[in-house]
Amino acid sequence: xxxxxxxxxxxxxxxxxxxxxxxxxxxxxxxxxxxxxxxxxxxxxxxxxxxxxxxxxxxxxxxxxxxxxxxxxxxxxxxxxxxxxxxxxxxxxxxxxxxxxxxxxxxxxxxxxxxxxxxxxxxxxxxxxxxxxxxxxxxxxxxxxxxxxxxxxxxxxxxxxxxxxxxxxxxxxxxxxxxxxxxxxxxxxxxxxxxxxxxxxxxxxxxxxxxxxxxxxxxxxxxxxxxxxxxxxxxxxxxxxxxxxxxxxxxxxxxxxxxxxxxxxxxxxxxxxxxxxxxxxxxxxxxxxxxxxxxxxxxxxxxxxxxxxxxxxxxxxxxxxxxxxxxxxxxxxxxxxxxxxxxxxxxxxxxxxxxxxxxxxxxxxxxxxxxxxxxxxx
Numbered sequence: 171x172x173x174x175x176x177x178x179x180x181x182x183x184x185x186x187x188x189x190x191x192x193x194x195x196x197x198x199x200x201x202x203x204x205x206x207x208x209x210x211x212x213x214x215x216x217x218x219x220x221x222x223x224x225x226x227x228x229x230x231x232x233x234x235x236x237x238x239x240x241x242x243x244x245x246x247x248x249x250x251x252x253x254x255x256x257x258x259x260x261x262x263x264x265x266x267x268x269x270x271x272x273x274x275x276x277x278x279x280x281x282x283x284x285x286x287x288x289x290x291x292x293x294x295x296x297x298x299x300x301x302x303x304x305x306x307x308x309x310x311x312x313x314x315x316x317x318x319x320x321x322x323x324x325x326x327x328x329x330x331x332x333x334x335x336x337x338x339x340x341x342x343x344x345x346x347x348x349x350x351x352x353x354x355x356x357x358x359x360x361x362x363x364x365x366x367x368x369x370x371x372x373x374x375x376x377x378x379x380x381x382x383x384x385x386x387x388x389x390x391x392x393x394x395x396x397x398x399x400x401x402x403x404x405x406x407x408x409x410x411x412x413x414x415x416x417x418x419x420x421x422x423x424x425x426x427x428x429x430x431x432x433x434x435x436x437x438x439x440x441x442x443x444x445x446x447x448x449x450x451x452x453x454x455x456x457x458x459x460x461x462x463x464x465x466x467x468x469x470x471x472x473x474x475x476x477x478x479x480x481x482x483x484x485x486x487x488x489x490x491x492x493x494x495x496x497x498x499x500x501x502x503x504x505x506x507x508x509x510x511x512x513x514x515x516x517x518x519x520x521x522x523x524x525x526x527x528x529x530x531x532x533x534x535x536x537x538x539x540x541x542x543x544x545x546x547x548x
Contacts, residue, residue: 171537173430173473173510173529179447180430181525182512183218183541184475186533187426188408192222195390195407202396207249207383209405210236212519215528216243217541218408230403233547234261241270249273249383251339251403253301253309256284263292273381275339277301277310279317282324282333289333297336298325299381300372304364305357307343313368319375335372337381337400340365345388348417349462358389366398388419411518412469416461422469422477428512429468429521430529431491433505441499445483445491445511452486452513453520467491468513474535475512478503483513 173182199206208222211232216239219229225244230251231237237248246269254262254274265272276282276298289296300321303310311318327334342361348354361384372379384396385403387410396402409427410420431447449467458465467483470493481503485492491513495501505511515521522528523545530539 173535178430178432179451180529182428182430183528183530184426185530191408204396204399205401207401207403209403212405215541215543235547237265247271253277259288273297275299275301279321282321286324286333295330296333298333299337299339302338302340302365302368304340304361305342305344313364322372322377335377335379337379338365338368339383342386342389345386351418354388354392358393361389391419406518409518412465412516413457416458425514427518428514430512433507433509436504441494441502443493448488448490449486450488451524452515455517455520457516468515471512473510
């Protein structure tokens with residue numbers, strides 16, 4: 171089967187690019203002696219995750235549905251890297267009873283107390299990481315905040331005996347806003363130093379805290395030191411996207427994900443090509459809008475995945491994409507109705523979430539496989 175045989179839109183995954191991206195980060199981290207714990211929220215597919223390593227590979231998830239799915243497919247060492255809501259603890263218990271080695275995270279005393287009480291009452295072995303805020307981007311406790319030790323005080327269990335403090339976790343989300351390699355390097359060091367400092371304070375307070383977990387795709391690729399770190403998490407590195415390209419982490423040619431669409435019409439006086447892939451296919455993510463180069467809703471490639479210079483999806487309705495030359499609408503190529511094109515997305519996670527499967531190619535237009543993926547929370 172060829173791409174030309176498919177109805178559009180379709181989510182296209184270039185397996186060769188995927189494999190190169192996976193090997194790039196594996197080779198990059200090897201000298202540091204840390205564990206790579208891939209974040210599978212990006213791909214949500216057992217077929218993709220198998221290419222990251224066997225089922226003995228530790229993974230990171232962002233929903234308990236992901237944990238359930240990957241447990242069903244043979245993965246057991248699972249980190250749920252979103253602050254736990256107490257109402258989810260019965261689901262956590264079910265996963266542990268089924269054999270998951272599940273670790274949860276939290277960043278406040280109220281949740282720590284609830285987790286400790288639940289684990290004690292249910293006789294659960296429940297490792298917990300305290301989320302550390304190293305860059306003001308989102309959740310977490312400041313490394314020097316006294317609340318860190320108060321949270322730890324609720325987690326005095328030992329492995330196999332209730333909720334116990336396994337260590338700390340941080341995510342350098344501000345790295346996505348960096349504008350130079352030096353800025354990413356500095357962000358990576360801030361991430362490392364903050365997490366290590368928090369772990370040191372907890373150890374001084376009597377906790378073993380063996381785990382120091384850091385990670386984002388930018389910092390994983392540019393950290394100069396990982397001293398004191400035990401594991402690195404990254405997710406979008408398997409696909410990359412235009413946001414990662416915009417901050418210098420990858421080339422456009424490294425991006426493994428695209429959306430296949432068809433030219434269905436023209437607005438010649440406006441210099442527009444109309445396609446059958448709008449924001450329902452690409453998502454509404456405009457992550458490059460604040461970057462030096464705004465890529466609209468995505469860059470346009472031909473059917474084989476080759477970039478068409480200066481052709482961008484500048485606007486999107488629910489099921490219609492509008493393409494034009496980014497500099498001069500008069501220079502938009504009026505490609506014939508029926509022409510197949512591929513749109514490289516701003517945010518791989520958001521775009522992939524619009525589809526139920528990957529149509530897999532290997533550098534060309536021959537369809538190699540169809541890999542299912544899932545979405546949602548329940």
